[in-house]
Amino acid sequence: MAVYTEVSDDDLAGFVAGYDVGHLTSFKGIAEGVENTNYLVQTDRGRFILTLYEKRVDSGDLPFFLGLLDHLAARGIPCPTPLRDRSGAMLRELAGRPAALVSFLDGMWVRRPGVAHCRALGTALARLHLAARDYEGHRENALTVPAWRALIDACGDRLEEIEPGLAGELHGELETFERAWPSSLPRGIVHADLFPDNVFFLGEKLVGLIDFYFACTDCLAYDIAICLNAWCFEVDGAFNVTKARALLEAYGRIRPLTEEEFEALPLLARGAAMRFLATRAYDWLNTPANAFVSRKDPMEYVRRLRFHRGVAGTGEYGLDR
Amino acid sequence: MAVYTEVSDDDLAGFVAGYDVGHLTSFKGIAEGVENTNYLVQTDRGRFILTLYEKRVDSGDLPFFLGLLDHLAARGIPCPTPLRDRSGAMLRELAGRPAALVSFLDGMWVRRPGVAHCRALGTALARLHLAARDYEGHRENALTVPAWRALIDACGDRLEEIEPGLAGELHGELETFERAWPSSLPRGIVHADLFPDNVFFLGEKLVGLIDFYFACTDCLAYDIAICLNAWCFEVDGAFNVTKARALLEAYGRIRPLTEEEFEALPLLARGAAMRFLATRAYDWLNTPANAFVSRKDPMEYVRRLRFHRGVAGTGEYGLDR
Incomplete structure (x- = not known):
């Protein structure tokens, strides 16, 4: 900033x-x-x-x-x-x-998004995916599984400074992603960083999407998985299934998910948590504590990753097939 | 920032x-x-x-x-x-x-003020002084001679890190100010920090004065002396007498200087340079070089102080009495 x-x-x-x-x-x-x-x-x-x-x-x-x-x-x-x-x-x-x-876009980002905001987000995200279908540009996602591996390897044993046992846990996760990360889901342009501070509202009306500087070509459902992480956890760490349901339902009304996308959501959400914890952990360990740029706590996303790992099926995100 | x-x-x-x-x-x-x-x-x-x-x-x-x-x-x-x-x-x-x-005020601050900007500044400063005459508030200037002494004393021998010999030179200056600083000039509310970044223009038209958080009661001519320092030196350190003349003439057309104010200008300008070099030297020596707040070079104002010390009379500011 x-x-x-x-x-x-x-x-x-x-x-x-x-x-x-x-x-x-x-x-x-x-x-x-x-x-x-x-x-x-x-x-x-x-x-x-x-x-x-x-x-x-x-x-x-x-x-x-x-x-x-x-x-x-x-x-x-x-x-x-x-x-x-x-x-x-x-x-x-x-x-x-x-x-x-x-x-210039009017509107303000919402520090504590409610269910209505998540619903509006789901609609806007699906419209974004559809509108981008005929965009001719292409950009590889520079922050997918191999990049997570590189960042976590670069952190090395210092991950233990964040939480004892974390290095082993994350290496296990990486092996899961390297083995099971889906490769055949519908692809297209994703925003890839659609956090609340990149979405402007006037009241409950979504009026702006900004900061497309991570946009790239990837599975569309991965963008949903990022939003589940970024919008549907409460300050106390609890997952809010009502918000997730609102997001997924609104998205599905504009672009229905395929059966494969639906089934893949828990793994995609777990991977999305890994993506943000990997950059945060790297920055955490490589930014002086007194530096001007504020560091974001990587543990927030470690806890989200653990939540998604424990999810038995997509139904736990509030939406039954 | x-x-x-x-x-x-x-x-x-x-x-x-x-x-x-x-x-x-x-x-x-x-x-x-x-x-x-x-x-x-x-x-x-x-x-x-x-x-x-x-x-x-x-x-x-x-x-x-x-x-x-x-x-x-x-x-x-x-x-x-x-x-x-x-x-x-x-x-x-x-x-x-x-x-x-x-x-909100329109306008932009001018990185390289010209003669016309200095003329507009002189007019605005005099109008400000007149408009404030019947303001009932009062605030002592917290950054006058005793404060300069305290800041320079706090820097101590470390002033030599800025330039060898500086400590002795500045203590000599302080003695001059303590002995000769004028006490009977017309007083009123001064802005006390009217640098170019606190003055907004649209083209050559002055449209805004901001940042009054150093405003206080002091000699009015001291405010002019601050502006001579802040507006009338070129990037190479040279004093631009044409800018000074424009500023002083424009000021005088709105509020003519008394004979005593006119005579005091070189000493006031020398003191104004001391005021900014004192805070800058203190910050320079007490701010880590890698801190987020940028440090301003105190030597810029040491050179200005030396210029004013060498001035034989107010005529050198472009204005004959």
Whole structure:
């Protein structure tokens, strides 16, 4: 949550003049996004978000991300729309960084999502998957089973600092995923990071999906599995089956799950928990405790992984076939 | 430049409902202000800045600051106007912090102010001084000669880490200020921190003065002296007499300087340089190099202090009496 790259008023004015968006009246660095620098740009014609892509984003992926937003926005998905400059380009450069100007979305993210929010999320996620079906871009998921293995191996014995016994447990999990991770489920573009802070609401109405910088090609049901982890656990760690049911039912009304997808959900959800605990554990062990970037507790996702491992069948997510 | 205090959507909605400002549509933490947490709050009726006052601001001073903004805004000074809640209060509490909602100001701060910006600054500063004359609040300047002494003493011999010989030079300066600092100049409310990042422009038109959290009662000409330091030196360290003349002439057309003020300017400017180098030197020596807060080079103001010490008379600031 920071402004990593400072932009001068003169440089910004020159940049904005490249678009047909009116005259600049204000710009403020905003504390949103841990990967990139974002400015809220106001002109006499509207509000926009200027993103400067920092080093953690591979600039080779930017045409995929911006093309995807452009594709989805044209199909009515409430995501940021990249603006094209006077030459038609969506991707430009500012202050030595790749940069894009996108539409501003109203709404706020919900710290404590309720059942209605989960229902709206399920609908929006299914619509997103359908709208992306004819997008021609392709990007491999860089954070799937082999990457989890690499991250956990890099943590090594230090996993024991997080919880005694954790290294062995996670290596057992990795073996399960390497053996059983589904390969024949329906695939397409997934958001892959649809946490509550990436979904904007006005009241219970979902009005925005943002931060597509993990989007990639993978099984569609894996995106649902990520949302089950990110939206359906309470602060005390308990799984809220009512929220899960609302999410799954709403999703299924727009894109019904296949029998295989339905059966695979517990394993996918367990894998999704592994994906987030792997990056969190790595960051936890490799970020100084006094560093400016806040570290997220990996144990939260270890507990979620254990929950999914104990699930006897998809019925425990609230939905009977 | 950070969001120190997180505010949840629910807490914010409850807070905003206390004002007659319409329905909340968006809020974003903004990377502005090093002392406090600021959010840009949007409703269906307008844009506002929500400030949560962090520990570095003495909460006992907040009624003085908010009252001053209210007073100045009512007299046409382009500063943030504190909103009153439904009970008439300007100062409230949110997320365990004192908090205020103020009007949003358009405009951008200018990284490289030109002569026209300095002229506009001079006019605005004089108007500010006049508009504050009948403000009943009073706040001692906590950062005047005794505080400089305390900060420099606290740095001790470590000043030599900044530049060999600096400790002796600055102690000599302190003796000069303790002996000769003027005490009979016209006094009133001064902004005391009117750096370029606290002044918003649209083109060459000055449209906003912000960040009054150092405002206090002191000699009015000391505020001019701060601006001479903050606005009239080039990146290479050279003093730009054309900018200084523009600032002083524009100020004098609104509030003519007395003969004593005019004569005191070199010493006041030298003291203003001391004030900023004292806090910078202290922070420099007491902030870890890898900390998140960026340290400002104290030598920049040591060089400015030396410039003012070498000034033979106020004529060198471009203005003959």
